[in-house]
Amino acid sequence: MARDEDIKTYGFAALPRSTAALLASRVDPKQPTELGVDDIPLPDSPLAGKVVEYARKELPVETFNHSMRVFYYGIAIAKFSFPELLTPSWITTYLLTSLLHDIGTTPTNITSTLLSFEFHGGLLVLDLLKKEGAPTAQAESVAEAVIRHQDLGETGQRRQERGTRTPTDNSEYHECVPPHEVVAVFCPYDWAGDGAQAVGAYESFGGEGV
Known part of the structure; x- marks a missing residue:
């Protein structure tokens, strides 16, 4: 595949x-409607399946659930605001980024280096994805997103694959799309950490639970 591609x-x-500025750049944004997880299927590929299982095994359950929320909320936002992004390859790349963006924070990884967790995580991710057969450009895209x-900030530009923060996540160190811009999405990855109980939906453009 050519570099531009x-x-x-x-x-x-x-x-x-x-x-x-990003939200102002939207072309014909759609009025959001409530979505269920069935409306946002996970990519069905061997690579995606392997990385889901890797993340489930390596991440603390709370971090895995957070990572899945990042994926669901991000795709929900894109459906109504940036649908042109939603190609199969982009969705898979975003899933890999969502699952692996905090891999450097695991107890083993955070204590194994003096590198910042996002830099160490990016190196781990690059190696992992290449070993699992991801195209080099895709592995590099995910690794750079993890690093960055x-x-x-508010000036300059950023990469498409930068993750969004979930609207009820209190971590101040994640890029945040304001809660009123998050579409309603029924998410099974609850804050208690068991990942099994659907805990409700989040209403967009109004910020009320439904």
Whole structure:
């Protein structure tokens, strides 16, 4: 695949770094409706399946659940605001990014190096995805997103694959799309950490639970 195609396919294209500017750039955004997890299926590929199982095994359950929420909320936002992004390759790349963005924070990984967790995580992810057969450009896209996912600010540009923070996540170190911009999505990955109980939906453009 040519370099320009890799940039387009795997989320390397630049977007405004400012959340306000990004949302203002939307072309014909749709009025959101409530979504269930059945409306946002996980990519069905050997690579996606292997990484889901890897993340489930390696991450603390709370971090795994957080990572799944990042995926569901991000895809829900894209459905109504940036549907042009939602190609199969982009969705898979975003899933890999969501699942692996905090891999550097595991008890083993955080104590094995003096590198910042996002830098160490990016190196781990690059190696993992190449070993699992991901295209080099896709592995590099995910690795760069992991490295840069705490690179906050309001000026310049950022990569497409940068994750969004879930609206009720109190971590101040994740890029945040405002709660009123999050579409209603019924998410089974609850805050208690067991990942089995659906705990409700989140109403977009109003911020009320439904």
